[in-house]
Amino acid sequence: xxxxxxxxxxxxxxxxxxxxxDHGKETSIVAxxxxxxxxxxSGELKPKYLMDVxxxxxxxxxxxxxxxxxxxxGVTISDIYTSPILTRLAPTLQKASYKFASKQIRNVAxxxxxxxxxxxxxxxxxxxxxxxxKVVLKNSGGERTIPIQDVPTGPYRSSIDPEExxxxxxxxxxxxxxxxFQKIGRRKELAISRASMAVMAEKDVEGKITFxxxxxxxxxxxxxxxxxxxNLLIGKVPSETLLWEAGQMVVNKMIETSGIRSSTxxxxxxxxxxxxxxLFPLVKHE
Amino acid sequence: MKLEQHMVPICFILNGKQVEVEVTAxxxxxxxxxxxxxLKGTKEGCAIGECGACxxxxxxKAVNACLMIAAQLDGREVMTVEGLAKFEGLNSLQEAFLEHxxxxxxxxxxxxxxxxxxxxKENPNPNREEIVKGISGNLCRxxxxxxxxxxxxxxxxxxxxxxx
Numbered sequence: 540x541x542x543x544x545x546x547x548x549x550x551x552x553x554x555x556x557x558x559x560x561d562h563g564k565e566t567s568i569v570a571x572x573x574x575x576x577x578x579x580x581s582g583e584l585k586p587k588y589l590m591d592v593x594x595x596x597x598x599x600x601x602x603x604x605x606x607x608x609x610x611x612x613g614v615t616i617s618d619i620y621t622s623p624i625l626t627r628l629a630p631t632l633q634k635a636s637y638k639f640a641s642k643q644i645r646n647v648a649x650x651x652x653x654x655x656x657x658x659x660x661x662x663x664x665x666x667x668x669x670x671x672x673k674v675v676l677k678n679s680g681g682e683r684t685i686p687i688q689d690v691p692t693g694p695y696r697s698s699i700d701p702e703e704x705x706x707x708x709x710x711x712x713x714x715x716x717x718x719x720f721q722k723i724g725r726r727k728e729l730a731i732s733r734a735s736m737a738v739m740a741e742k743d744v745e746g747k748i749t750f751x752x753x754x755x756x757x758x759x760x761x762x763x764x765x766x767x768x769x770n771l772l773i774g775k776v777p778s779e780t781l782l783w784e785a786g787q788m789v790v791n792k793m794i795e796t797s798g799i800r801s802s803t804x805x806x807x808x809x810x811x812x813x814x815x816x817x818l819f820p821l822v823k824h825e
Numbered sequence: 826m827k828l829e830q831h832m833v834p835i836c837f838i839l840n841g842k843q844v845e846v847e848v849t850a851x852x853x854x855x856x857x858x859x860x861x862x863x864l865k866g867t868k869e870g871c872a873i874g875e876c877g878a879c880x881x882x883x884x885x886k887a888v889n890a891c892l893m894i895a896a897q898l899d900g901r902e903v904m905t906v907e908g909l910a911k912f913e914g915l916n917s918l919q920e921a922f923l924e925h926x927x928x929x930x931x932x933x934x935x936x937x938x939x940x941x942x943x944x945x946k947e948n949p950n951p952n953r954e955e956i957v958k959g960i961s962g963n964l965c966r967x968x969x970x971x972x973x974x975x976x977x978x979x980x981x982x983x984x985x986x987x988x989x
Contacts, residue, residue, distance in 0.1 A: 544831070544849070544850040544851045545829040545830060545831050545850050546829065546830055546831075546833050546850035546851070546894070546896045547829040547830065548896070548899075569894060569897075571892075572892055572893060572894055572897070573874055573889075573892045576853065576874075576891070576892045576893070576894065577873045577874065577892070579851060580872065580873070588829060589850055589851060589894065591894065591896065591897060593897060617886070640874075640962075641874075641877065641961060641962025642887055642940065642943075642944075642958075642959060642961075642962045643874070643877060643880055643887050643888050643889045643940070643962045644874055644889065644892070644962065646886040646887060646888050647886075647888050647892070647893065727961065728958075728961035728962055729874075729875055729961075729962060
């Protein structure tokens, strides 16, 4: 830090994108700053420019657009928690926002920052995955849209070009269904997730699962959707045995992706337990 | 248009008074408040947003001053622990902390007070669980939190009685 660092706060998104076009490689984008400031302090991040996008109105909206749910990248975690639209259309995301870091951090940290940081433990990512979110990236020349899973290429590595910025997320809204997000951490508040899971499911009158989305965070280099498990459960009436089998599938997939690590002996039980705890309500017949 | 600035002149409201100050591009709000404006009530604990000792209130919201770029204070309304007490003396939240022995070493206290202040502005009648959630971004290694929670509960009751 020090003499060769510059600060700028463009007033419009276009100005920000133009600056990134010229200086993207030497620029750190700052919204909430809750990750950037830590890395700046540790020396991990050595930008020439800090570009403050925390006040760009273009990034702040939550709205329904073309039948999709559009969440601006600059929406804070607190905004997500208090948004009535999200209570209705993306309750899992809202549950994740309640368990996110601390009040102080939720008040400034943004969903765009959480995704762009590409931590395997980003709590916004599993809910975005189950809503099949698309990420809209812009540069000064135009925009492209990629699936949320394609943003991280590994832990803390992203496929976002230095000249680009995350502008918003387009989610498939889902109403009136079973949904949950839970995580396991070393303490309740401010814990970095050791395992996190987001789920949405729907049952028909016979009790068969007709719709299911499941994603696991913090256990693989990048958060993963579990399509195998979704396919196993769809069309079946869930029993405890079936769920146990599905939970094993999640665990096996985790080990297949991450290999056996020192934490595996803990995580295979924890993930199975988390899965059972979260999905067990589906077994009960109303 | 010149976009980038090395030294950034900023202007904001601090505890009710307008201040103007020049800050460097990467310095934290915490540094500005303590070292340039000489308000030493706000503490640096961990400096990475884990402990909450540096909590201040910006536009009515509790934030970690150690994670906020000073330049982001520009145009904002900022409150530090020094802004709580009035001319007549301590405010009711501070009095409640004294009465309930919610302070031991005192290092976390300014941050806890700011979190509690923001909580009561947002939710004047919090239950115990909401109080715990509201201050769980603040670590205290002395009190075990019970006295702190009771103090905030008491202050909330007093404030709502005063309103009636």
